[in-house]
Amino acid sequence: MINTLLTGAVVSGSLIVAIGSQNAFLLKCGLKKQYALSVATICFLGDILLISTGVLGIGTLLYKAPLWKDLLTLGGVVFLFWYGYQSAKSAWKGSSHLELENSDIAQSWLKVVLMAMAITFLNPHVYLDTVVILGGVTAQMEPDEKLLFVIGALIASGGWFYGLVYLANKLIPLFSKPRTWRILDSAISCIMCGIALKLAAPLLSQYI
DSSP states (O other), X not given: OHHHHHHXXXXXXXXXXXXXXXXXXHHHHHHHTSSHHHHHHHXXXXXXXXXXXXXXXXXXXXXXOHHHHHHHHHHHHHHHHHHHHHHHHHHHHTOOOOOOOSSOOOSSHHHHHHHHHHHHHSOHHHHIIIIIIHHHHTTTSOHHHHHHHHHHHHHHXXXXXXXXXXXXXXXXXXXXXXXXXXXHHHHHHHHHHXXXXXXXXXXXXXXX
């Protein structure tokens, strides 16, 4: 029970923590004190919808189709290894960085909210992470385990988004340092490759 909850938190957190357009936008709002709490809530509600769809919706349907379940799990393994490799490469080269100066934040609440919704729901990477990857990671789990996984994933999601709002001013100097990104990328690489190996083991035992 606790292991499944932690797995959900770790996998989801590792995917969310990579600073993409969604998180950069939220950090900007936090720095400028412009409706950051509303943006964090939209990001979190988006994760509730998409993670639940990937794990309890698509994942549950695929659980009843063994071949598709194995294929989705294999896809998850491949992606996790690739993600781990990319993170390791970024750590080695020190190529990750945080850009906050590319665009201005709209002044009105409505414009900020619409922008947050667009960044959340029109980003293909969000669907890959929450629906495809998490669906693949949980394809081998029983229904009750999936629910625990979702709870763990949403704890990580909520903690991250609302934590960014609270810590925005403190995080910017930290993530401006290449060393921080090297450590973060190294940790993500280890986590992703470890989870991939754990997922691959049952598949190998079935077909080898």
